[in-house]
Amino acid sequence: MHVFQVDNAELIESITQQAKEAGVTDGAIVSLIGAAGSFTVSTMPADDASADVVTDYGQPAEMLGTGEIVNGAVHIHATMAVAGDLGVSLEPTATYAAPKDSRQVPLTGKRTTRPATRPDDTKPLRGASVTATAAKLTAARPWGISRLAPYPTTVQLPHATVTVDPATQLGVFRDRAGQVVEMGKHGTSSGTETSTTTNSDSDSDSDSANDQDSNQD
């Protein structure tokens, strides 16, 4: 087992160099932990697994990741935690520098799209299904949250308790003050939908479908 420490350097470059010096050409990076002053990540467009979306983030982040070394090439997937307790999952490709004073930079990366340029010799181990796990989360509200709304038809029940009257065996509805409230009578509902009719005269074309309708009172 080797422990590589990266101080004030670009992450991939430094690990590649240290692995080479340690004689490691193939291996698993079982743990990657630390912080970066700025970082650049690579993800894929939603509709194209063969392209990379490269995004530069000019702000510091905590980093947790794992990866592999294949034929000396370092390949890392990591999750970056940035200000506001937000996480960015990604495949970092470059530019890990020492922390600097960039805390005011909002989480909006500069984004470019380029064709995939990964080394051919790593492709057998890095199929689309593997690299597809890299994704980016932004601070946007989940879409479903925007769909939330109070129930439009809530009603306040007029009674708080219901008891059975000993003399009549009827339900007695009382409000919170103990006053009997009148619950009214059950309404009746009647369907007023029209039925489907089919004209027996096959020459005419006057069939009509049914309309759904009902009355409730």
Add this chain to the structure above:
Amino acid sequence: MPATEERPVLVATEADDVTADMVITELNRRNVPVVRFNPADIGAGLAVSARFGTCPAAVAGRVRTPSRVADLAQVRAASRHPGDAQRALELVEPTQHRRRTP
């Protein structure tokens, strides 16, 4: 303890049931004894003892609510749900209450 009702109708439903109230109102109008209970109240609010033996032992048992007592051997009809309202009235007076034809 309340007196045992004479040939009562059992109405098994919850207290909050305005449909059952409509049935019970009609039964009261006809002076038919009603014992209303909620099976969920069994315990302090409802006590049941019953025996369903083979011949010659007859059915025996009691249902006791805080306000009423029914002798199971005397029960004339039972309505278990507001959906049974029409059926309950039929059981009480079969000739006068026909189920509406669909």
